[in-house]
Amino acid sequence: MKRRHIITIKDLARELQVSVATVSRGLRNTHDVSKITRNKILAKAKELNFRPNFNAMGLVNNKSHNIAVILPTITHYYFAEVISGIQKVAYKNNFNIILHITGESAERERAIARQLPLSSIDGLLVSVTSDSQKCDHFLEIFNCGVPIVFFDRIPDSINTSKVMQNDFEGAFIAVEHLIQNGYKKIAHITGPYGLSLTRHRFEGYLAALKKYNLAVWPEWIIYSEFEQASGSEDVKQLWESKNKPNAIFAVNDSKAIGAMLELKKRNIEIGKDVAVVGFTNEPMSAVVSPSLTTFEEPAMEVGMRSCELLLQHISKKNFTPKEVILNGKLIVRESSKKRRTDP
Amino acid sequence: MKRRHIITIKDLARELQVSVATVSRGLRNTHDVSKITRNKILAKAKELNFRPNFNAMGLVNNKSHNIAVILPTITHYYFAEVISGIQKVAYKNNFNIILHITGESAERERAIARQLPLSSIDGLLVSVTSDSQKCDHFLEIFNCGVPIVFFDRIPDSINTSKVMQNDFEGAFIAVEHLIQNGYKKIAHITGPYGLSLTRHRFEGYLAALKKYNLAVWPEWIIYSEFEQASGSEDVKQLWESKNKPNAIFAVNDSKAIGAMLELKKRNIEIGKDVAVVGFTNEPMSAVVSPSLTTFEEPAMEVGMRSCELLLQHISKKNFTPKEVILNGKLIVRESSKKRRTDP
DNA sequence: GTGAAAGCGCTAACAT
DNA sequence: ATGTTAGCGCTTTCAC
Numbered sequence: 001m002k003r004r005h006i007i008t009i010k011d012l013a014r015e016l017q018v019s020v021a022t023v024s025r026g027l028r029n030t031h032d033v034s035k036i037t038r039n040k041i042l043a044k045a046k047e048l049n050f051r052p053n054f055n056a057m058g059l060v061n062n063k064s065h066n067i068a069v070i071l072p073t074i075t076h077y078y079f080a081e082v083i084s085g086i087q088k089v090a091y092k093n094n095f096n097i098i099l100h101i102t103g104e105s106a107e108r109e110r111a112i113a114r115q116l117p118l119s120s121i122d123g124l125l126v127s128v129t130s131d132s133q134k135c136d137h138f139l140e141i142f143n144c145g146v147p148i149v150f151f152d153r154i155p156d157s158i159n160t161s162k163v164m165q166n167d168f169e170g171a172f173i174a175v176e177h178l179i180q181n182g183y184k185k186i187a188h189i190t191g192p193y194g195l196s197l198t199r200h201r202f203e204g205y206l207a208a209l210k211k212y213n214l215a216v217w218p219e220w221i222i223y224s225e226f227e228q229a230s231g232s233e234d235v236k237q238l239w240e241s242k243n244k245p246n247a248i249f250a251v252n253d254s255k256a257i258g259a260m261l262e263l264k265k266r267n268i269e270i271g272k273d274v275a276v277v278g279f280t281n282e283p284m285s286a287v288v289s290p291s292l293t294t295f296e297e298p299a300m301e302v303g304m305r306s307c308e309l310l311l312q313h314i315s316k317k318n319f320t321p322k323e324v325i326l327n328g329k330l331i332v333r334e335s336s337k338k339r340r341t342d343p
Numbered sequence: 344m345k346r347r348h349i350i351t352i353k354d355l356a357r358e359l360q361v362s363v364a365t366v367s368r369g370l371r372n373t374h375d376v377s378k379i380t381r382n383k384i385l386a387k388a389k390e391l392n393f394r395p396n397f398n399a400m401g402l403v404n405n406k407s408h409n410i411a412v413i414l415p416t417i418t419h420y421y422f423a424e425v426i427s428g429i430q431k432v433a434y435k436n437n438f439n440i441i442l443h444i445t446g447e448s449a450e451r452e453r454a455i456a457r458q459l460p461l462s463s464i465d466g467l468l469v470s471v472t473s474d475s476q477k478c479d480h481f482l483e484i485f486n487c488g489v490p491i492v493f494f495d496r497i498p499d500s501i502n503t504s505k506v507m508q509n510d511f512e513g514a515f516i517a518v519e520h521l522i523q524n525g526y527k528k529i530a531h532i533t534g535p536y537g538l539s540l541t542r543h544r545f546e547g548y549l550a551a552l553k554k555y556n557l558a559v560w561p562e563w564i565i566y567s568e569f570e571q572a573s574g575s576e577d578v579k580q581l582w583e584s585k586n587k588p589n590a591i592f593a594v595n596d597s598k599a600i601g602a603m604l605e606l607k608k609r610n611i612e613i614g615k616d617v618a619v620v621g622f623t624n625e626p627m628s629a630v631v632s633p634s635l636t637t638f639e640e641p642a643m644e645v646g647m648r649s650c651e652l653l654l655q656h657i658s659k660k661n662f663t664p665k666e667v668i669l670n671g672k673l674i675v676r677e678s679s680k681k682r683r684t685d686p
Numbered sequence: 687g688t689g690a691a692a693g694c695g696c697t698a699a700c701a702t
Numbered sequence: 703a704t705g706t707t708a709g710c711g712c713t714t715t716c717a718c
Contacts (some may be wrong), residue, residue: 055407098439287627
């Protein structure tokens, strides 16, 4: 299969007996071209199925209509949904998204960032890896004048736009809900230490305990990975102690479900003896049994807002960075039913 | 923030007092450049953090190191996993992936395909939308000499490489499993009519019934959408009839779970009175209660093999198309336990 | 309103 | 082993 000749503006120019400059202008609808030639050009372009060469355009305009999206994983519903949001906005504005997955590896994140062809990328949308403390690889790109918008997992060090959920408030509401349903011994199983969202949710947890004058037990606060298996492990650890909690607030649904599975193994009745609340509202949480109470994150909206902000940074050189905080809402299900009162 | 000057080979050439051609050669490690200058060039490139301009390279070489991935959705675990597989292989080979999501809309699929900048894409990885019968938009691209590999959802009409699961066998095994566990009145709730995978799974279902001399009841075969809600609807429809099945083989896990939820509403005991088997092995299926028996699809492998094939098509102009069929395996869980024998 | 020509960053002859 | 030059497809002065 030989690559067939791809139509260029030269071809159009020859066919129409005009100069390439005119064709170029006609295609882009600049004002200094007569309506009549413009229409002829457009018609011919359609007829021959002309597709502009983005490489050439990028070379001359110094932009590419590409944005890079860098994130830890896409097999979590949250991130898949965020990407869908990004894609919607990008598509509407004729931007392509180039997808990079770090697999939660800070090392790979660095490698990807350092190899990023800045000349064919107009901007970056980034959610950092959980163990990515230093962000000089992004700072370097940022300093080259390439706009970056961070979402969800956000480094503090770079002064640019950021989009996040109201993690603090979400956690606060979730924990308050537990307390109001009669659970006062609340553990918090969370993600890797040092991530901003981990910190914010933790602070929300603390604030709720404080509001109701509940003691904070350090052994009830466990930092581990974001995965389901970690949730199970965390419960094992919690239940080894004499001082067992009767409720668990998990940093996300995967861990909450991991915790539930382990509790079920121990024949503990969830939503009666022990309550569990998650975060995110993955589809799974509606389907697990008992169904999981969780704080819903506006994933699609996070994606859309992030992309919109990025496009503004791209089009207006001096767009001032914005921090957007989006609200979610508590989805009450079975796993946090009112506590069975002690006999 | 002014865009800082981005280093080009010209800059390197000036700094090193050599010609741009030499720098170009040095960077690409062609054989006709002395080790010593090469090292000097590489060192300087690193020092100044030179990043090649892919637009310029693409313009000259007529390739871009980009591949486009076009698929219906990414919020299903299967597709997210496929993309992860694609990404792994692409990354290792220094290809970027440009992600396009059709949202199950044939119209949008066409629009995306027609706007695809062929000059900045070396190849395509496609899973077609469920209602995309005519594929002339892909054929057109294919005829331009741009290689395409289809996966999972495959049109028959284009003679190129394809990667799929063994849908026929998977369905056969799943249905046979039901029969062997005592369920002989097996309904099949499936996806949109006309998709090859729908057809293959349906044929596997038929073959299993035939092997055990079971009658085929047309009212037990329902075509609808791939979503969970459709699964619930399908059960409603099935249970309206006098002639009710006692087992359901669903085209995917979402529908299987939708079916389960509806059965539970009707207080039908799943895995005793009625069995349910899904397809894909989404994480959800392990967590739903009762846990769902399902045929696991090798999603990651589908992604990796597809991408490998595409890269071969890209590098070897006359690579003959291959059809790869990957095997999955039945994951037996609770939803298909041996049937409660009639009293 | 249109054309001619230069140039974006890089590669690939062709020289030397 | 290195330099010179033309050109990839497009945009953008600068003429007319």
